[in-house]
Amino acid sequence: MQDLLRRYGATLTGTFVLLVAFWLLALVILPNVTLFEASFRPYLPVVDVGGPKDTYSFDNYRKFLNNPVDTSFLGISFQLPIHTITFLNTVLFSALVTFITFVMSYPLAYYLAKIVNPRALPTLVLLLFVPLWVSEALRAFAWYIILTFNGPLNAALVGMGLLDAPVRWQNGVFTAYDAIVIGLVYTYVLFMLFPIYGSIQSLDTNQIEASEDLGAKWWQTHWRVILPHAKPGIASGCVMVFMLSAGSLLVPSVLPSTKSNWFTQTIQVWMLESQDWNTGAAYSFLYILLCTVVVTLVMWAFKVKLSDIAK
Amino acid sequence: MSAEIDLDDVCCDFGSFRAVDHVSVKIRPGEFFSFLGPSGCGKTTILRMISGFTEPSSGVIRIGGKDVRGQRPNQRPTALIFQNLALFPLMPVWENIAFGLEVRGVDKATRRARAEELLRLVDLPGAADKMASQLSGGQRQRVAIARALAVEPAVMLLDEPLSALDLKLRQHMRAELRSIQKRTGVTFIYITHDQGEALAMSDRVGVMSQGRLQQVADPREIYNNPANGFVASFVGEMNILTGDVGATADGFASYATPHGTFRARLAPGAAKGPVKLYIRPEHVVLTPDAGGENAVSVTVGDVAFEGNFISVSATTDSGKHFVAELRNDGSATVPDPGSRQFMRFDAARAAILPDETGTA
């Protein structure tokens, strides 16, 4: 602070501090506090707001457990609330997206960090960034076009004789979420790549060579030396991709199948279609809470500490 | 276990730059062999070629008689100790040491026992469960040696492993390394740019300059009979005089310089190419009386007390500086600064040497 004052003078420093305070308070804290408060109140016609019916309760949160429907998992049938199913699907497929981006990123990150000629690196990184110049919406629509029934993917596969007839990719070949998973992987893969790249890059190459010199096969070197060192990068990449995927609204909306439902879409329905901001807010906070629990559990299972990620 | 290493006319090019230039040397089984040379002369490159991280551009490398070209480092019977040791920081000491056994599928109990045994060998018992980062420099050194010994290599390759240690510890570790080598009988190839280290530890030394091997000999020979001017001035101190070779007889020659004409040994093969006269400071004697061979009158300059010897600088009337080292055992009288003296040296102790050997 002293330093800032000395460098920029009182007026400029004051202005910036005020602007930051305004941004934090008015644009971040206040809206969230308002929504948080609203999430405990019922959705009422305007005349009743502030009246006797306007009391605090957990009713909005409880709706998460309403409307049980029949479902089955691994051949066992049971009943689950419909929104819980959506939540579980979202977490499951976000985890799948995270896993796929990891499997794709790790070899590439290793290649970029340790194998590629340092002079070629800027070009390669630039090439990786090119897709980011296009907006997320356009990228999602591009995949929509690629996967569509009369689209290039079907044309190419049928043309090469790999498929007898075009496939309805959007409806899902393996699950109802195929297209969403593809779209999310494409959108968020770099958020996995760069943290892993950073952590592998910080590994002393002599350690890799020492491992090989002591007789380790390439996979043993990865398993015992490189992966443990890259763990913090992998963890932060996973947390980022998982949270971004679970929080994505655009990709699930552009690339849905008839049976897919992302939890963000459920929140959107509450807020925009039902105009019930109170329940929407309740779902949002519940969602953040549950996702945090999931991330914490996974981190605990893999023995990752929060301080590792902050590295 | 130990093996002979045979470098047969080995070259290594990086682009148009030749880092190792026609090096041929046979390193005997069980030998402690040092490569000595200034920074950037290609020492590390030679080690990396023996261990398999770099392939020679031409020439053959044989380990125990077998051509190892094309073998990966994990297939060669070598163990490299890196310049920075490269211990695995996320593993405890014993896992570091047992790493080579682990990747060979040895079971955990055996690994642990072997690690403990090696820790005793390198005189570090009780450190098994510490992390490598908790150890001091000298201790990490020992762990690196134990880790390399664990795979029972036929050859140990050490890349300036002591350069990061302070002087006292370095001297201690020199003796330690030497005794470990004697106990295990493994061939050690040691790299250093510290001539004292190379002379003190090695059975034989190979002196390198700019990718070329200048001389391979035992330490005494290297010091007393350097093959050329590079070896002479890199290993120890030298007074150097430039001039012309005159009459030669019985391996001695007269050598005319602007500071006088001297007589000295003429190295074989020194007749062709440029030569210089080299005299070690400890072979220079300062006396008040004139007369005798190779004597020239000088004015004494600085007298520096170095502990075990006294370094005296003296200047001839023609302006050439000489350094003389007098032993601090009371046998020599220390001249006063500014006094007139005669500097003399024994013709058998001075040598006329070619500057540098070309491609051997």
Ligand SMILES: Nc1ncnc2c1ncn2[C@@H]1O[C@H](COP(=O)(O)OP(=O)(O)OP(=O)(O)O)[C@@H](O)[C@H]1O
């Ligand atoms: N991978 C490489 N690519 C290009 N040049 C290299 C490479 N490795 C080494 N060199 C060059 O080869 C020469 C010899 O290098 P080397 O590492 O063998 O030297 P060194 O004798 O071990 O030196 P130091 O005592 O400083 O470790 C140096 O000039 C170096 O710049």
Ligand SMILES: [Mg+2]
């Ligand atoms: Mg080196």
